[in-house]
Amino acid sequence: MINFRLLRHLYLFSVVAEELHFRRAAARLGMSQPPLTEQIQVLEAALKVRLFERSSKGVQLTPEGAAILPAVKKLVFQMDRVEVSVQEALRGRGRMLTIGAITTAMASPLPAVIEQLKAEVPDASISVIEIDSAEALLALDEGVIDVAFARIEGDAGQGVQARPLRTERLGVALPAWHPLAARKTIALRELADEEFIMFPRAVSPSFFDGIVAACRAHGFTPRILHESRSVTSQIAMVGCSQGIALVPLGLQELGGERVAIKPLKEQVDVVTIAVAWSARTRDPMVERIVAIAAALGAGGGARKSVARK
Structure with missing residues (x-):
């Protein structure tokens, strides 16, 4: 059974970890500071670890807090993705396609790729997240993203197809x-x-x-x-x-x-930019994005690749 209370507390933890400031985190969450502090303390008691240290320099993550933060961020992202997918399903649309991109790719060529895809498939649901090239392969392998626009080259047999753009x-x-x-x-x-x-x-x-x-x-x-x-x-x-x-x-x-x-x-x-996708995918939308990106970028042939951004 899903523990929704724990999920809520983990989300609060992720926001405080990003802000490293309880008052700013509370304002971002639309709540007052005392309840936020109390709920973080409840989470610490449940996990039996301290997650934050307060000092004259402000709020810092403890080693334990820093250790669990990547997994918590991934969980929060996946829950957000579930929520968006549910909303899209209620609107009668298909599944959400998630693209991970480095900031350079967000400037070009990704906007043109999305514009052309939307022209071909007006109901396409697309979410774009910022990602490092070094994270791209793992994110593709774990299904966190469907397509990556990143610096990717080389060959490490990672089950990822890449096309330099x-x-x-x-x-x-x-x-x-x-x-x-x-x-x-x-x-x-x-x-x-x-x-x-x-x-x-x-x-x-x-x-x-x-x-x-x-x-x-x-x-x-x-x-x-x-x-x-x-x-x-x-x-x-x-x-x-x-x-x-x-x-x-x-x-x-x-x-x-x-x-x-x-x-x-x-x-x-x-x-500077390559488009990459899991070799296991058979999603026509992913294949179309790759084709559009290749046409716009005049890329070469796909090859087994490893991110070395």
Whole structure:
């Protein structure tokens, strides 16, 4: 039997864990703080662990709280998906199709893919969630998502089919005031003394390793000052004068007035977007999304692949 009270308490825990502030979490939940605190205490008593520590620095997750948070987030997402699916069924629509996408893909090509799918299947129910490329394979394997738009390449026999949609040349994003920003092209070796903003390797192994390998081939290892989980936030941090970043050259329009994105003299190419799906799926809607994405992205043939974002 489903314990709905426990599910409610776990949902409250996930919100407090995201906010790390009881008052903000209570406001977000539309309730006062004392009942929220009380229900978290009930959950702690039921689980026989402390989930949060309070200190002068604020609220922090305990090791036990941090350990269960990923599973709780997954559970909350699945329950939300059930609720949406029920509502769609009541409207007479089919099942909800869930797409996981990195932020770059949400800018392009995903909007065009969804627009064309909706034109072909007006009643299609689609949910888009943000996901790291490194999470894509597991999410596909566990059925959390139906399709992924992420940086995916290589072959690890993971039962995932992937079709590259876009391979782009890298450029360097610099603050507009930087002396190199006036140059037409920049050599990698000229960045040896710069401080880099990069993905955490766990988020995008192939992107991270490709950049490090390219830098080492030109005589230096990049000094990573900041880490950011998306290309768009990397560019924003460059605009805040926090360092430089190697990003797809096609994102030059995101630079604005504060960031210059210049071509590298050396040609360093990366797979920026691929569409991926479980090899076990026989869902016609998934197959149609893949076909639309391939047509829009002029992608190559599908192959067994592993996420290395």
